[in-house]
Amino acid sequence: MMCKFWLLAVFALCFSGCATNFSSSSPKQEGSALELDGNWLIENINGAGVIDKSHLTAMISGNTISGRAGCNNFTGQISRTIDKISIRKLALTRKMCSPALMAQEQRLIGALESANKLEISKDKPWVWFLSKNQTTSLKLVKINDGNITKPAASNNTLRAVDLNTKNKQDDKSSEHHVFHCATLGRIEMRFLGPETILLTLPEESVILQRDRSASGARYKSESNSENDSESFSFWNKGHEATLLLKNTTYSCTH
Template sequence: MLKLALFLSCSCVLIDAASVSTVAAESVPVELVGTWLAEDIGGGGVIDYLQTTLEINDDGTYSGFAGCNNYTGTFDLKGGEIVFGPAGSTRKLCVPAVMDQETKFFEALKTGLSWKIEETKLVLAQADTKIALRLAPHTVSSDVLINIPGARTVDRQMVRYDCAGQSVAAEYINAGPVSLVTLTIGGEFVIASNVLSASGAKYAGGQYVWWTKGDEATLIDTMKGEDVAGITCSKAA
């Protein structure tokens, strides 16, 4: 029995890979390949600001971000079904609502699912035709042009931080009255806007708060609760 040891974040997860074999690249339909964003899980919808993604690769592997944890695994194709093997994932804990969505997502992947493309959406259904997942194409990157009245110049500064062993890239963007920071945290990309603060510069975007004071910053994940102190980050050498 083959065991795959996957080192993700700070966790080591063992996956039993005997039940699913990797699909040959030429066997994966091109319309399946790509990164998909969950819009519906088991008919229950999803949390608006929480992105649950599924990346299907042409080498027979799949991966993504389930809402709290990153994951990866292999899949097989049998007739009109896609069968996802057990996923290895990191073991972070988030607030109950997030963990509930993540659990439902992983549960939806446990059985063989028929698949079809409806317009641009990927629909995965169970044997009883009940929809397990409805996913939309997930654009990895795009350019957005924002016209800011009165802003004659744009100042951009890229800084890399070490946040308790995790690398975080921050780009500060200042244009007239607008002050933003983009954060690349692992596989996540977040845009945060400046908010009022008694000291330092404080930004909020998605589930994160980014608070800078001098050469240090604090990264706060609000999904972990209101009383979480956050992670202290220092500028990387």
């Protein structure tokens, strides 16, 4: 009788150990380690790539999400658990753009509002926001020091590029500069490529393209005209810079 008792005890101990190992190796547990806070590029809406150079972005900080929807800026509240997500109280600026950009913007906002499930890649800085029935989806690629995301010219999508594999002419893409702008505060400028920068402002992030017609290193938002109330431009003059943000000019120092 005692022998049977010890056999049952050993069997239970082995079974418990196997169950523990299975739980710790769950893909969901491994994937949940990716931090959502930070800057993201949205490269896919409902299974389709985004319009070339529309540069859809999202910046997540705590329970706040903001970014550029291609035409307008948006902001809202975000909450998450391990694999669930909720985005509420979205607000947008009111600016008209081309019909194609406006249609894409509506799809983006609809996918954000219906986001319910969070899926995270195990080995890449990618996340997917899915609706409850998975009829809408967003794919986001994180921007960080090791993997910079830049526009792909061939297929209207975005791809992650390892800085260590870029050629020498793109070495400047690792540069990161901090400026302090009067009344606005701290802003950060990071090169995504030789002609593209990511400008991180106190409340949002924006991607700007080099303006070849301007003298010096001047960058501006491609979809906006100079007199547009939602326009952005950044003129880097070494240790000084000028930022035009929504018809307000700021003097900045490095």
